[in-house]
Each structure stands twice: as C-alpha cells, then as structure tokens.
Ligand code: NAD
C-alpha cells in the first residue's frame with residue numbers, strides 16, 4: 001500500500017509512522033506536514049533515509065500542492081492526523097483551527113475524490129462528544145453519543161467529522177473516522193499536560209494545575225492508538241465511526257502527583273492556576289465496538305506506559321529542550337506568566 005500520512009511530524013502521526021514502518025515494511029509512507037510549531041522534522045530522523053519513506057513539507061489547505069502530490073503518488077490510503085491540536089491555543093485564536101481542521105480536511109477529501117482512493121481515514125477525538133459529569137461514572141461516550149462540543153478546537157474537529165460523513169454519503173468516498181481519548185507517550189509536544197509537568201518538575205518549576213485538578217481524562221498509550229488505526233484502515237467498515245479508549249480514567253491532580261513521585265520532586269511544586277475557559281469535566285470512552293468488530297484491546301497498562309514515557313523524556317532532553325527554548329517561551333509566558 002502507498003499511504004499518505006498527514007501531520008506525521010507531530011506526536012501521534014510520528015508514532016504511527018514508526019509503528020507502520022515496523023509492522024508493514026512492504027508499505028510506502030509519504031508524510032505530508034506543514035511543520036507548524038508542533039511539527040518536528042528531527043523526530044522523523046530515524047526513518048528519513050528509508051527507501052519506503054518520503055517527507056513532503058506541505059499545508060493540507062494548499063489545494064494545488066495537495067493535488068500535485070496525489071498526482072505524483074497515487075496513494076491507496078490517506079490517514080489525516082494534521083490538525084491544530086491544543087485546546088488552550090484554540091481558546092486564544094480559533095481561526096487557524098477552522099482553517100486547518102475543517103478546510104484542510106475538505107481539501108484532502110477533494111483530492112481523494114479526484115484521484116481515487118481505497119480509504120480516507122480521519123483521526124478524530126472524544127472531545128467531539130463534549131463532556132460527562134464527574135459524578136456519573138456509569139456514563140460513557142459511544143459512537144451514538146450526540147456531538148456536543150465545548151471549545152473551538154473540538155468544534156472544528158466535530159465539523160470535520162460531519163464533513164467526512166457528508167463526503168461518504170454524498171460522493172460515496174470510502175471513509176472511516178476514529179475518535180480517541182487522551183494519548184500519552186514519546187514525542188508529545190511539551191504544551192500538553194503530561195510532558196509539560198515532566199519538563200517543569202525536572203526544572204523545579206511550578207506545576208500549573210487548572211482549577212482544583214479534579215477533571216478526568218481517559219489516558220491511552222500512543223502505540224495502542226496507532227494499532228487501532230492500523231486495524232481500522234485494513235479491516236474497519238467503510239462509513240463507520242470507531243471510538244478508541246482504554247478505560248483508564250484519571251484525575252489531572254493524580255497524574256501530576258504521580259509524576260512528582262516518579263521524579264522524586266515535592267508536591268509543593270503543584271500550583272493551582274485559573275481554570276481553562278469552558279473546561280470539559282470528564283471524558284470516558286466505551287470501546288466496545290472496536291473490540292467486538294476488530295478485536296482491538298489496549299495492551300499497555302497505565303503504570304507501565306507512564307513509566308516508559310517519563311523515562312523517554314529523561315533520555316531525550318535535547319528533543320524537548322530545543323522545542324521549549326524558542327518561540328514556545330512566548331506562548332508559555334502568555335499562558336502561565338513568570339511561573
Ligand atoms: P500535534 O499537534 O502533536 O501534531 C500535529 C501535526 O500536524 C504537526 O506535525 C503539525 O506540523 C501538523 N500540521 C498542523 N497544521 C497543518 C497543516 N495545515 N498542514 C499540514 N500539517 C499540519 O497533534 P497530535 O497530538 O499528534 O494529534 C494528531 C491528531 O490526533 C489530531 O488530529 C488530533 O485532533 C487527534 N487526537 C489527538 C489526541 C491527543 O491526545 N493528542 C487524542 C485524540 C485525537
């Protein structure tokens with residue numbers, strides 16, 4: 001198969017490329033990425049010289065360039081990870097989220113229609129369902145839960161999902177959508193909760209917990225997400241949505257405490273800061289459909305995954321220190337002040 005992976009220089013996309021190149025060495029992977037602040041070419045160094053891999057710097061919103069690439073590559077499958085992905089940034093500046101996440105998705109699907117494709121897969125998120133109350137642990141998101149978004153980010157992802165379903169129904173495009181819970185693991189940009197707390201703790205800096213830290217997220221090790229997407233593009237039913245999650249709900253404050261403990265840092269570093277606007281209370285995925293239809297189950301226990309992740313950040317300090325030393329400092333200053 002010839003697979004175009006968009007957003008492959010980011011966190012999940014790069015992990016997906018490594019996973020696919022190991023599992024399916026006969027496939028060819030073309031990574032299309034704009035290299036925004038969240039994209040890092042250095043991440044892809046281990047595969048850059050592989051004959052089955054090609055990197056192309058490109059914006060998914062650039063219709064002429066995208067069509068040109070499809071004409072050259074004739075991909076069988078497109079997996080779209082490319083997105084603006086950080087909720088806090090979407091609250092500050094929604095526009096780029098609408099551009100990339102909605103318009104970009106439509107450009108990619110137009111290219112798929114024009115040049116033909118076996119499968120277009122949209123990587124979506126549990127955030128499209130909105131949130132669940134913390135005091136109702138019996139409730140979960142299923143694929144039939146209505147879309148009910150809170151942030152500009154999740155609204156842009158839900159809009160893209162609606163477009164994907166429209167392209168399937170109207171044009172017969174062979175699409176699938178996956179909606180995954182919070183990922184953690186290597187190469188996650190240090191603006192996100194887990195790597196941010198690891199980086200700050202290592203520097204003995206305050207650990208900024210929004211509000212009381214009681215919000216709940218359903219954490220999945222990134223490789224388990226990659227395995228699920230691989231299964232969906234090979235065996236998933238066209239036109240379907242698959243939820244992905246590992247029944248691993250944790251409160252933010254407990255994650256931060258665990259990181260302090262693992263790094264031998266005092267909990268006194270924890271600083272409660274102003275809550276995120278519109279902060280979703282709880283996400284929790286019911287993964288019964290992907291389990292029953294495709295046999296997928298998460299394989300990494302949280303206690304092992306978080307240990308591996310913390311060790312990875314300890315072993316790859318150059319990777320994240322380079323990232324946080326540049327433009328990111330302006331963002332950090334705006335978000336957290338001098339903390
Ligand atoms: P990320 O921010 O780490 O990476 C995004 C990548 O997309 C970057 O390499 C960036 O350069 C690229 N990109 C951004 N705009 C682009 C454009 N216009 N054209 C081409 N490339 C562009 O994001 P991530 O955390 O790896 O998330 C990947 C996908 O998975 C996103 O669609 C996100 O919505 C979804 N998702 C993420 C999570 C999570 O926990 N991180 C969970 C569920 C779903």
Ligand code: TDX
Pocket residue numbers: 085086087088124125126127181182183191192193194196208209210211213215216217252276
């Ligand atoms: O400094 C912080 N302090 C804090 O308390 C940050 C950055 C986050 N938080 C809280 C907010 C959330 O409740 O931690 C939780 C996780 O925050 P993020 O890492 O920003 O993730 P989240 O908002 O849950 O969204 C993530 O999961 C779903 C990804 O960023 C999305 O791309 C994905 O769709």
